[in-house]
Amino acid sequence: MRTDPWATAGTTTVPKCYHCGEDCMQELVRYDDHEFCCNGCKAVYDLLKTSDLCTYYEMGEAPGKSPVKEADAEKFAYLDHESVYRRIVRFDEGSEVHVVFYLPAVHCSSCIWLLEHLQTLHKGILHASVNFLRREVTIVFNKELISLPEVAALLTAIGYEPLIHLDSLEKPEKKKSYRKILQIGIAGFCFGNSMMLSFPEYFSDGQVTREYLGYLFGYLNLGLALPVFFYSASGFFVSAWKSIRHRHLNIDAPIALAILVTFLRSVYEIISHTGAGYIDSMTGIVFFMLIGRYFQDKTYATLSFERDYRSYFPVGVTVRKKNGKTESVPVSALRKGDRMIVRSNEIIPADSQLVSTATHVDYSFITGESVPVRKAEGDLIYAGGRQLEGAVELEVVQPVSQSYLTRLWNKGRKSENGESYVDAINLWFTVIVLNIAVGSSVYWLVNDGSKALDALTAVLIVACPCGLLLTSTFANGNILRVLGRNRFYLRDAQAIDKLAKTDTLVFDKTGTITRGAKVEFVGNPMTHHERQLIASLAGQSSHPLSRMIHAHLSDGNDLPLSEFREFPGKGIRALAGESQLLLGSAEFITGKPVSGTDVSSKVFLMIDNRPLGYFRFANAYREGLGGLVKELKSTHVLKVLSGDNDAERSSLEQLFGSDTHLMFNRLPEEKREYVGQLQDKGHNVAMIGDGLNDAGALLQSDMGISVSDDTNTFSPACDAILDGKSFTLLPKFIRMAKSGKKIIVATFILSLIYNLTGLFFAVQGTLSPVVAAILMPASSISIVVLTTVATRLTALRLKL
16 A cells, blocks of 8 residues: 555555566556566566466565566677677587576575576576575576577566676686685594594603504604695695795794694604604694684675676677667777667766767766766767666767776775784784794703703794684684674675774765665645646656656556657656646746756646646665764764765754765765875775775775675675665674774783793793693684684674
């Protein structure tokens, strides 16, 4: 039931589409005792019914997705182009072809069920399987019965249009690697068995009753150590060597040194029969390190944080040749002077000049300005704009690689520099341990040479920074999982430190703190009949503001109109019986020039020379924004940086307060420069944006957070992706990051106490290898447990 306070007549129930559940406002199709919002949904139902798949609708209320209306099959013709076909197809042998499509419309188990029954909809489809987490479908088809463009068109016809972008073709696909899993498996196997073989040493105070058994166990342990040292631990040595070459000690440098010393000392003791070695400790260190890093990597492995401008371009575009014929070609093949045809709601892939008479372009993705811009014949249109009114013809003036969009993206790229607090602690820790090791060995060389080597190796083994590495690895891994569970996805563990350090938050407006737009009417209350008339008039136009008015007013029963006429950039006119209807700009309605603020974002209406008022369009702010601002203002400096106009300054001042700096009409370069100015003043800045217009600022900032209502679609290169549904949880996420730092420091202090205690005995050269072998893994396990429990308790306290 749709109700509205403006209506003075009764309300009308709007039918719901049986397939997709949308309101049947613009069109109502009745078929087989059901109601559909369009012929596309009716066609999908008919396909399912014909194939005896109507149990699909038993899985939920209106489980389908609305298909693209009037989809043009020609738009997928570029898939047959050799350069595209070769990159997108995974397998092509004989008549069998395998292809993987990304389908953003997949949202539930019903979608999976329908897509995996594609073979019943077309005999050319042999098999289909869905990866729900990645929203991908793998389709095997017979190319003699159905072509690749026809497969894409079939998916579009049932409401699952494939999303294909230029970067998905130009970037080589990452091959799935099982190297890390194999390294963990080998380290775990060797660790468990070396512990078992070391039990006699543990329980006999280092003296195995039968000497030959001690030798046998020692050599077996040494055999188990070799694959761990040369294969499982290889990553630590490579990372440490790279850091040394760059004259910088990372966290892997001391751990690699500890593994090396432990291994060499163990080899010496086992071969010389002077001890049992530290094989179980060495393999245990490697095993725990690898597990922590594996789960840390898995947390954000499915997200892409490296998307560039090519992610926003379609793969193909229709080009009109000189002979008048059209051909679909890859976007990368566009050259200066080409005539391309861009259809409604498609992204314009290259800077171009409008050849058609007129159109409106949505630049919000680039500038943040939410009001569409009118373009007349001969005007320059920049790449990245979205064409809104039917199909238009444009002449390319700059190829993709040289377009404004490309230049915008490439500006402001930041390099990762600076150290985290873990790196700083690690540097000091390493320097101190090395000095103690060298100092103790020198002391014993002077006083008792037999203890010098024992002191050196004992210090390095006991003071191994595995506690610090385990603490940071497991704490960060748990934090990443907690944040990911709440739909806040960080690029890596270093982003936690960046988030904790921020003191200034800069918000974009359109699409970040707002979601969609609301329509308000100012004027005399309209009768139900007048609302129907204006809705019917607005429904005749393809202008985006007209579509918003139609969606706002329509009850699904549009009235017949005659003599409809549209005046581009001005307004629309029609007759309803004898009544004349006008809808458009103030100048179009009154016939006189009108000046004033915010006139361009208002649409006026008149019936029979009687002005009724105007519609104004305001952004709908995200629910809970006021509480979020109030909570963040106690800990951070807040800024609002928008490419939109200042029509909503008063509303934003009420939300953010008069003390918050609000900036409007800022170009993307100006956003980036402003963030840089804040950084020059010593601020740690987190930029929170959504579209490509924020890309430069996101890259310039210390912490770039991209807000997206679909984390699998467009997100500029950033440090984190925040699902719009979790936007109001941002203060809790920041507190979680700060708590993580405290947990790491606290646990490291415990590790330091252990190390100092061990060092007290190690420097004296009296520490038993058996005691060290027991203490090291016990310390590591206790740190893992304490870190995990602490992060879980923090998450529960914050209700995450």
